[in-house]
Amino acid sequence: MTSPDQDPSEQHHVYATDAEKILHHHTVLPQTRLSRGLDTLLVGIGKTTAWLWLLVVGVIIWSVVGRYAFGQGSVTLEEWQWHIAGAAWLLGLGYTLTTDDHVRVDVIHEHLSLKAQGRIELAGILLLLLPFLCISLYEMAPYALSSFTQGETSQAPAGLSHRWVLKAIVALSFALLIVAALSRLTRVTALLFGFPRPLVDDSTKEEAS
Numbered sequence: 001m002t003s004p005d006q007d008p009s010e011q012h013h014v015y016a017t018d019a020e021k022i023l024h025h026h027t028v029l030p031q032t033r034l035s036r037g038l039d040t041l042l043v044g045i046g047k048t049t050a051w052l053w054l055l056v057v058g059v060i061i062w063s064v065v066g067r068y069a070f071g072q073g074s075v076t077l078e079e080w081q082w083h084i085a086g087a088a089w090l091l092g093l094g095y096t097l098t099t100d101d102h103v104r105v106d107v108i109h110e111h112l113s114l115k116a117q118g119r120i121e122l123a124g125i126l127l128l129l130l131p132f133l134c135i136s137l138y139e140m141a142p143y144a145l146s147s148f149t150q151g152e153t154s155q156a157p158a159g160l161s162h163r164w165v166l167k168a169i170v171a172l173s174f175a176l177l178i179v180a181a182l183s184r185l186t187r188v189t190a191l192l193f194g195f196p197r198p199l200v201d202d203s204t205k206e207e208a209s
Contacts, residue, residue, distance in 0.1 A: 030198035046095025094176035
């Protein structure tokens with residue numbers, strides 16, 4: 001409780017602190033040496049891939065101008081649009097898991113303690129996420145290889161060749177998600193069991209002091 005004479009900014013700080021103790025919208029997990037390296041890689045891939053969306057916009061504008069200003073539609077440009085957009089979306093999946101910015105549809109999760117959230121994360125990664133990703137990669141890798149060996153091309157007239165590239169990106173996206181899941185798994189075990197040994201960054205030291 002706060003007194004009526006207490007400074008409003010101090011009251012806000014108290015209320016914010018109490019809210020943080022009750023609600024955990026993101027499970028705050030400690031970093032490990034392995035997870036920091038893997039996360040750096042995945043974040044770099046995600047940020048680099050984000051530039052592909054500018055390329056998508058450019059191709060769309062080019063296609064629209066060509067169709068309505070010059071009356072020249074292009075199947076090639078249309079396929080480039082969804083090929084690039086698909087690659088950008090797929091390669092960004094690992095980034096969303098690493099930064100914990102994917103959609104969570106769970107109103108109970110945020111009210112639990114950090115340890116309880118960690119136990120849910122552990123069960124979800126081991127029993128649901130990793131098995132699904134491994135099965136998906138197992139199925140997609142031969143699918144992309146078959147497309148490559150057959151020299152698969154677009155069935156549309158004037159469509160793109162090398163269709164195996166996009167299918168390989170699908171397989172690669174699952175591989176990156178597996179890396180992201182393993183990184184997060186090490187952070188969960190560091191929280192729950194202290195292994196691998198969690199790293200203490202400067203912000204954590206300031207909070208502890």
